[in-house]
Amino acid sequence: MAEVSKESNEKAERSLNFIEQIVEEDIASGKNGGRVHTRFPPEPNGYLHIGHAKSICLNFGLADKYGGQTNLRFDDTNPVTEDTEYVESIKADVRWLGFDWENEFYASDYFDQLYAFAESLIQKGLAYVDDSTAEEIAAQKGTPTEPGTPSPYRSRSIDENLDLFRRMRAGEFPDGAKVLRAKIDLASPNMHFRDPIMYRIKHAHHHRTGDKWCIYPMYDFAHGQSDSIENITHSLCTLEFEVHRPLYQWYIEKLGIFPSHQYEFARLNLTYTVMSKRKLLKLVNEGHVSGWDDPRMPTISGLRRRGYTPSSVREFADRIGVARRENLIDVGLLEFCIREELNKSTSRVMAVVDDQPIKVVITNYPEGQTEIMKVENNPEDPSSGERDVPFGREIWIERDDFMENPPKKYFRLAPGQMVRLKGAYIIKCEEVVKNDAGEVVELRCTYIPESRSGSDTSGINVKGTIHWVSVAHAVEADVRLYDRLFIVENPAADERDFQELLNPNSLVTVKGLVEPSLKDAVAGERVQFMRKGYFCVDADSTADKLVFNRTVTLKDSWAKEAKKN
């Protein structure tokens, strides 16, 4: 029995995703001399999101596992949309995730080589300069069910093509006047074979090459060759590039260069968010969020500011797996990963998060007296020690922790009911004080002196324990409660405009009264607000005003129970 389960465990550990299977087969067959070299190839035109994190973990993880290397390569072939700001943010995000690249390369490093490749294809009669307009070229491509028609410039001589291409490079023609096209097959069922554009004219300043070039290669004429130049063995990309693979291979074959191979996997989709760079940019530009690093964004910088840890994101990437079928991952899995880690690592502290907390006056507790309670920092980690928490006659509690007419299984405070104050005493609610509007403003309670936490001789057993903060010692804070950005699971598939699907309550800022141990908390610090969730100190926090972001709530089975009724 024991042996069987051990065996199945080992089997489970050995279970490989389809890319690992390919890599292991390649290593076994001696392909590429058993070498594994991957690359992560972002275009520096936006911030990285959690979908990129999946790709980063895959590429770097693969190299790591099989003793290989991974290059970071910026796919910067379109100067109009790219910028060094993005280069820097991308590098910071990859590093934050915990990965180090072997080489930092840029497709623009290869512009000279790529240009030479283009000339060689012209010389082989496999490329021509086309004066057609963008519209004419689109029309020449035909449709998926009808073959294309040749451009009137398709039969230019090699010499003329060479001359024209050189003059394109020299800047003799305006943007859009001419393009260089591969001469392949206008009737191919693969649209990408219908004489794809290799180079276009753009008199634009490039973030790295400056004004050296006024012609820039298209993705298809840059990516595969860049892989090849770097001797990349396994070039991983998402499924939408699958139809590009034959062209990727065609260029490599005609050029006779190192045969890198492309493999595609399904991109990550997450519930209640969007993943397209276009839509994320729109959220930023139209002010629906505060920026690329808004904690509601699925960007790596957003997750970081939200309080996610690099290891939790890596764990998530590991758990979702890699396959070729479309997927929509429950954001609950991401939340599980961060809770799992923070449960073990963060200190528990008490914070009353409520715009209208209730004051509790303990009538039989001496006025002016303060007791220092020792409270354990983390029951999951005995080595985390204890801290001092002051207790007094007046304390704050949350409005949710009191009900005047409670249902049966309500274990918190109610008239005549007892509750344990975490780390302190058991109290009993004797009297409810209301204002003229009939709202509860204060509870007058008595405490059981023998019930002191750690030395309880009262013999009383209470079902509920609530958190609290001493009125005399409370530190004010702003608490930002983040929730899902969208109200539907899959905004991308919804017919309504994605802006109509935004969750109006994705950010609610609430007043917080936190225990004094938090007074000097610094940005980035993570804690658990007992019974509430995991929070981190935001960069906006100052010495005068603490600002906390809610990373994720605790699981709340009471909320679930209450919802049922």
Add this chain to the structure above:
RNA sequence: UGCCCGAUCGUCUAAGGGUAGGACGACAGAUUUUGGUUCUGUUUGUGGAGGUUCGAAUCCUUCUCGGGCAACCA
């Protein structure tokens, strides 16, 4: 309606001719000075129809459904 890809518990993901397994979720219980954590248990799946085979999630045929492809974007 041309070409390409895909379809396994609610959601992901294994099994590749030989017991459909794991994770998250859900449900139930135990423990608990967090209605947290932890532990135990339960639940639910091979898209349809044919075929090959002693045996099919796996191979074949076909249907259905989903996704991608006709940017001087990547």
